[in-house]
Amino acid sequence: MHESQLQDLRREKWRLNNQAMRSLEDARAFVESVGFCLLYPQRPPVLAPTFVGAYKGSDGKLPTAQMAFADREALDAKELMVRLLREKSAYEASVFPDNNFILSASVFPYFYGLVGDRNPKQPPKAGARSGYSQLAVDAFPIIQKDGPIAKQRLRELLGRDISEAALDRALDELWARLRITRVDYKQDEGIFWDVLFRWAPEAVKQGMHVSVAESLTALISKYLDCVLAAQEEEIEQFFSRIIGSARVREGIHALQATRQLRYAHVGGRVMLQVSSQQIPQSSPADPAFKQNALMGAHPPERGRPLVDRRPHISAGSAKSDPPIRGTGKE
Numbered sequence: 001m002h003e004s005q006l007q008d009l010r011r012e013k014w015r016l017n018n019q020a021m022r023s024l025e026d027a028r029a030f031v032e033s034v035g036f037c038l039l040y041p042q043r044p045p046v047l048a049p050t051f052v053g054a055y056k057g058s059d060g061k062l063p064t065a066q067m068a069f070a071d072r073e074a075l076d077a078k079e080l081m082v083r084l085l086r087e088k089s090a091y092e093a094s095v096f097p098d099n100n101f102i103l104s105a106s107v108f109p110y111f112y113g114l115v116g117d118r119n120p121k122q123p124p125k126a127g128a129r130s131g132y133s134q135l136a137v138d139a140f141p142i143i144q145k146d147g148p149i150a151k152q153r154l155r156e157l158l159g160r161d162i163s164e165a166a167l168d169r170a171l172d173e174l175w176a177r178l179r180i181t182r183v184d185y186k187q188d189e190g191i192f193w194d195v196l197f198r199w200a201p202e203a204v205k206q207g208m209h210v211s212v213a214e215s216l217t218a219l220i221s222k223y224l225d226c227v228l229a230a231q232e233e234e235i236e237q238f239f240s241r242i243i244g245s246a247r248v249r250e251g252i253h254a255l256q257a258t259r260q261l262r263y264a265h266v267g268g269r270v271m272l273q274v275s276s277q278q279i280p281q282s283s284p285a286d287p288a289f290k291q292n293a294l295m296g297a298h299p300p301e302r303g304r305p306l307v308d309r310r311p312h313i314s315a316g317s318a319k320s321d322p323p324i325r326g327t328g329k330e
Contacts, residue, residue: 003267009228011059014049020057027080028089030054035107035222039081039100040065040074047227047234051102052077065098082185088200092182094175095241105203107222112207113215115242116178120197120204124179131177135162136170140179140195147194148183154193178204216243216251221260221274229264229271 011017014034021030030051031037037049041062052068053059055077068074081102084090091108093115095101103111117124124132124140135158142157143149155167171193174180183199184192197204207215216239223238224230232252239248252272255261262275 001266006266015054016059018057021054027084031090032104034226036103042096051081108203109206110215110218112178113210116207132173136173139170143180143193144195148192150189150192217255220251224274229273231271
């Protein structure tokens with residue numbers, strides 16, 4: 001298959017072919033289909049779809065997070081994303097600096113299984129090995145008791161001598177381990193935080209009972225379903241922001257050992273793809289090409305597990321400006 005054919009397939013799946021995603025129903029279907037995406041393009045580029053690109057129906061002149069405030073369609077796309085988050089059809093995580101990393105409801109438990117705490121109700125402890133500062137440890141029980149709570153109210157309860165930057169770092173620490181999440185925004189009060197196990201108890205419960213190995217192989221499979229085919233280095237590059245590269249390689253090799261992945265030749269490159277996924281070798285002009293390209297792109301039924309008991313899948317910072325961006329300064 002030619003490189004241009006793979007790009008055409010990705011554009012179809014990522015809704016960059018002038019099929020703009022505008023309704024809430026379309027947004028749900030898109031996020032479930034791709035599994036995860038960024039809100040805005042990342043610099044340097046990341047091999048993943050963007051929510052704003054799907055909203056616009058094109059990848060031409062897409063704004064970065066820093067320039068989105070001046071783009072009306074980007075602001076509308078953010079509002080649509082927030083509606084998905086509020087109804088828990090999607091979740092967000094702190095993975096890419098100053099950008100929202102959005103996960104579908106069916107994928108999120110596996111992401112939690114990879115990075116979340118196994119005892120989410122147990123208060124975190126400070127220390128170099130724990131990854132939590134004393135301020136994060138002090139903030140957690142307040143959020144647990146009074147959440148959802150606005151960041152400024154949290155700062156008042158912790159003590160006004162605490163700087164906003166220090167509080168942002170503490171919130172980042174808790175958010176990175178999925179202890180807390182942003183749940184709302186009000187014009188006069190800013191971002192509201194709550195403990196994740198109260199906001200999404202079922203998703204957390206599911207994630208707690210999925211092993212790291214199963215979570216990683218499930219996410220790798222879904223990533224390949226999303227991008228259709230990728231080189232091993234591209235998979236490692238994407239997941240290295242979440243877990244070490246050595247563990248990513250182990251996950252890839254585990255999937256290969258159970259024949260869940262196969263090799264595909266795209267142009268002069270050797271890539272990996274999910275074994276059950278068919279990438280057609282015909283021309284994009286052939287009507288059968290488009291039909292085959294969409295095989296496996298439909299989202300699983302709501303509430304069904306992302307994978308069976310095998311690893312095969314069937315199918316920022318805490319600063320933010322309104323309404324929810326990838327960061328927690330109001």
